[in-house]
Each structure stands twice: as structure tokens, then as C-alpha cells.
Amino acid sequence: MVNGTTVRAPSNHFSPPYHSQQLLCEMINRSTRSTSMAKRPQTSSHAIQLFEPPADAVYTIDATARMVDIPRRTILVYCKHRLLSPAFDTVDHGYYFDRDSIRALRRIEALRSVCGNDFAGIKIILDLTAALERLRSDTLSLARPKDTGLRQKERFNASILMMSGRN
Numbered sequence: 297m298v299n300g301t302t303v304r305a306p307s308n309h310f311s312p313p314y315h316s317q318q319l320l321c322e323m324i325n326r327s328t329r330s331t332s333m334a335k336r337p338q339t340s341s342h343a344i345q346l347f348e349p350p351a352d353a354v355y356t357i358d359a360t361a362r363m364v365d366i367p368r369r370t371i372l373v374y375c376k377h378r379l380l381s382p383a384f385d386t387v388d389h390g391y392y393f394d395r396d397s398i399r400a401l402r403r404i405e406a407l408r409s410v411c412g413n414d415f416a417g418i419k420i421i422l423d424l425t426a427a428l429e430r431l432r433s434d435t436l437s438l439a440r441p442k443d444t445g446l447r448q449k450e451r452f453n454a455s456i457l458m459m460s461g462r463n
Contacts, residue, residue, distance in 0.1 A: 349395045354383055360393040364401045371401065377415040379404050379422065 349355070349363075361368040374380040375391065380401060383394035393401075400422075407418045 349398055351395055354392045354394050357391045357393065360398060360401070364398060364405070366401060366405060374401070374404055377419065379415060379419055
């Protein structure tokens with residue numbers, strides 16, 4: 297109170313609203329974090345999006361290690377155990393990885409969190425997954441011509457019926 301009048305602090309437009317401050321306090325305070333955060337549904341706006349490299353991009357082993365957050369040495373161990381193949385392997389300039397290699401690294405890390413350092417087991421799972429994906433694509437490619445053939449036949453029959461109705 298100054299000279300008999302109440303003085304309000306200037307509003308700061310950059311301070312988060314009250315509910316955001318409360319959320320931050322709940323996240324920081326360990327005693328309330330488990331109960332209050334469990335009640336709150338996660339929204340997609342807070343989800344972290346993985347970087348999806350362009351199809352034609354090629355990265356050095358150092359850039360790949362930073363992107364996937366895996367030590368460079370671990371990537372070399374995966375290559376040694378044939379869990380991962382570099383896109384290019386030049387004697388002078390080292391290993392280079394593409395988008396598929398980065399996806400494979402993410403899969404390997406996910407499997408490693410479950411299987412541990414069982415590289416033979418991870419290799420079997422990766423091989424079976426690749427075989428399953430090939431079978432699915434083969435099945436879809438075999439099913440598509442039948443569908444398109446039937447649709448073309450139906451269109452042809454419909455056009456003949458329309459033409460015969462006009463005459």
C-alpha cells in the first residue's frame with residue numbers, strides 16, 4: 297500500500313498461467329508427482345517427435361551417433377555383430393548411414409532394452425521381422441491385382457449396362 301492506495305505488481309505477460317505453474321510444481325515435487333501425474337492424461341501436443349531423415353540423406357557415423365543418441369563405439373559393435381550395415385563403407389572416410397540404418401538402430405536399441413546384450417537373439421528377431429515384412433508386402437502385392445481386376449470388370453459391366461440402357 298502506497299499513500300493509501302493499493303499498488304498491484306505489473307503483470308508479466310511471459311509468466312505461465314496458474315495451472316501451468318501448478319503442473320511444474322507437481323512435476324518437480326516428488327511427493328505429488330506420482331499421484332498427480334498418473335491422473336493426468338497425456339496429450340499428443342506434449343509428445344516428442346522423432347527426427348525422420350529424408351530418404352536420400354546420408355550421415356557420418358558421428359552425426360548418426362548424435363541423432364540416435366548412441367555412442368559411436370556401440371554403432372561399431374552393432375556393425376561387427378552384423379546387426380547393422382552401413383549404407384556406404386569407404387576405407388578413407390569411414391562409415392555412412394542412411395534413413396533405413398537409423399531406423400534399424402532405433403529397433404536394435406528397443407530390442408536391446410528387452411534382450412540385453414544378447415546380440416544373437418537380437419539378430420534372430422531382426423531377421424524374422426524382416427522376413428515377416430517381406431511376406432506382408434508379397435501378400436499385399438498378390439492381392440492387389442485381383443482387386444483392381446475385379447473393379448475394372450465391374451466398371452466395364454456397368455458401362456455396358458449403361459450403354460445398353462441408352463439404346
